[in-house]
Every structure is written in structure tokens, then in C-alpha cells.
Amino acid sequence: xxxISVFLAQAASGAPAQAxxxxxxxxxxxxxxxxxxxxxxxxxxxxxxxxxxxxxLKSGDEIITTGGIYGVITSVKDDRFVVxxxxxxxxxxxxxxxxxxxxxxxxxx
Numbered sequence: 001x002x003x004i005s006v007f008l009a010q011a012a013s014g015a016p017a018q019a020x021x022x023x024x025x026x027x028x029x030x031x032x033x034x035x036x037x038x039x040x041x042x043x044x045x046x047x048x049x050x051x052x053x054x055x056x057l058k059s060g061d062e063i064i065t066t067g068g069i070y071g072v073i074t075s076v077k078d079d080r081f082v083v084x085x086x087x088x089x090x091x092x093x094x095x096x097x098x099x100x101x102x103x104x105x106x107x108x109x
Contacts, residue, residue: 053102057081060106066098 057063061073063083071083071092080093 054096054099057099057102058106061102062104063099064101064103065094066100070103 057073057076059073059075062070063073063081064070065083069083069085071085073081074084074091075082077093080095081099082091082093084091
């Protein structure tokens with residue numbers, strides 16, 4: 001009980017709390033570094049790889065959309081792809097942002 005009263009007396013008198021100078025900033029800096037290396041850096045790397053994949057897509061490549069639909073690109077437009085899906089060769093236009101992954105690259109022979 002005396003420790004609490006001493007603490008309250010110091011707080012009431014306006015005495016500064018004695019925090020270590022360098023150690024005071026160590027924890028926040030370590031937390032920011034951990035967030036960067038565990039969350040931000042891998043996400044940036046993944047985003048750059050996805051952008052590289054998107055720029056290399058061309059007619060004949062097999063893709064999967066974010067909705068889970070597999071298809072083959074038949075033509076490339078400015079902001080979308082024309083994709084052939086299904087056995088009946090139905091063609092749909094999808095936005096470039098909705099391509100999730102490249103399944104099979106067409107061999108340029």
C-alpha cells in the first residue's frame with residue numbers, strides 16, 4: 001500500500017516519471033519494423049508479381065478469375081479481356097482487375 005501512496009504523491013507533485021531514454025523508443029520502432037517486414041513488404045512483392053503477370057497476359061493464355069471461373073483469353077482490349085469459357089465456347093468480357101491467376105501460359109513458338 002505504501003508503494004501506491006508514494007506513486008500518487010509523485011504524480012501529484014508533478015515529479016517527472018523516470019523512463020529510460022533509448023528504451024522508450026525501442027518498442028515502437030520494433031513494432032513498426034515488424035509490421036513492415038511481416039505485412040507490408042510481402043504484400044508489395046505479391047502486388048508487383050501480379051502486375052507483372054497482368055502485363056504479360058495475351059491471347060491463348062488460360063486464366064482463373066476472382067470468381068473462380070476458368071477461361072482462355074481470346075483477345076485483349078484496353079481495360080478488359082474477352083474470355084472463352086465452358087465447353088460451348090461462350091465468350092464473356094471481364095475487367096482486367098478481375099483476373100486472379102494465370103493457369104497456363106501459351107507457348108510462343
